[in-house]
Amino acid sequence: MGEALRWDVESTCPACGFALAVCGGDLPEELRGRLLSEHGRARLWVAPSTRNAAIMRVLRAELGIGPDGVRAVLEKVLTGQYSGTLPEMELMARKLRASGIEAAASRTVDDP
16 A cells, blocks of 8 residues: 555454454564465565665665665575565565666565
């Protein structure tokens, strides 16, 4: 939704009609795990010619991590090992593209 991911879960009892809707905040790990289990992982790809500093600026801003943490994430991105749910990776790819970096998200066939 806009510049952030949004999640929600709705359920209705077929017997009595009671309905429940829950949403907001960070995606709970249990739901994230279910998404990964049911839909698989996606990976983030960036053009090999992209300067590392440009990628690191976006990663630091979006992930809220320091220099050491961003270097570790950059290494994963550059080696094709940075993965998550498809919406997570697509949002990061959009942020990178908005900064002029050629990036894409794609589903993986294997699960690390």
